[in-house]
Amino acid sequence: MESTTDIFKDFQEYLNADHDLREEIRSVVRSLEQTAREIQTALQAIHQPSYLSNLTSLCEQASTHFDTVRQHYSALASKIPEGQYYRYNDHWKFGTQRLVYLSALLVYLKEERLASREETATTLGVKTNREEGFHLDLDDYLMGLLSLTSELSRLAMNSVTAGDYSKPLRISRFIGELDSGFRLLNLKNDSLRKRFDGLKYDVKRCEEVVYDLTIRGLVSREEKTE
Structure with missing residues (x-):
């Protein structure tokens, strides 16, 4: 029979592992949020009077950053244990909302239409169905x-x-x-x-x-x- 001390040692090992995983997630999320800031900085130029003649190049410049965004989400997805998406999603939830907005803004600037959830998920490099793991919540x-x-x-x-x-x-x-x-x-x-x-x-x-x-x-x- 395990002693009380052994039981609490197991608890501590579990807590340590969870803490280490959260630190790894935070590191990726910080990089993700930095990329989002770079996209937003690029798109702020649309509010300048001269943006009309530069709109295509501005959109192209901002779009290139989504390659990095997809890499960050791939890294996050690889770290989340199966079935535990909602245990950790508070770490990236607000960053994802910001990237949804930026992705949808790009679609509007290019085509003046609404980007669908499926299209946005593809742009970010995630799924739409929770059964598939890392996904874009509605x-x-x-x-x-x-x-x-x-x-x-x-x-x-x-x-x-x-x-x-x-x-x-x-x-x-x-x-x-x-x-x-x-x-x-x-x-x-x-x-x-x-x-x-x-x-x-x-x-x-x-x-x-x-x-x-x-x-x-x-x-x-x-x-x-x-």
Whole structure:
């Protein structure tokens, strides 16, 4: 029969192993978050008045970093014991939401459409089904989209400064469609619900930009209904 001391030694070995694994995960996550910062830094140039002529090169520059992102997620996936994804996912959860937003922003800048969850997961190098192991949670995907709306509402205002009066109209329609889509969901996650409540302010900001452009005669009624 094991003594009490032996039992607690086993506990300590387990705790030590768990601590070491978490440190390894944190190391990869720090690298992942650094790459996300580099992507965001590259994309901040879209808010400069001269971005219109450089949009393609900006997107290409930011896109190259996703090769590194996929490598980081591959490293994370190799460290997570089978069936224990949710035990450790708090380490990379917020970084993943940020990368979802950045990936979706790139798709919008290139094609002015919504990136699907499956497409985003492929960009990040992860799965969509939890049964397959390391995957993109639906909640994290939705949180990333809500961050996208904030960035696009900012872009709508800065586009006016850059002399692009049609882009705010298209952004306003896009965010309005996202808002309608989110309203179809019965959100259970408190943090997701709280973040969704802020979407109405992004919708309002875009509507105000479009209204101001219309009043000033900088866009036609035909453009508004296209």
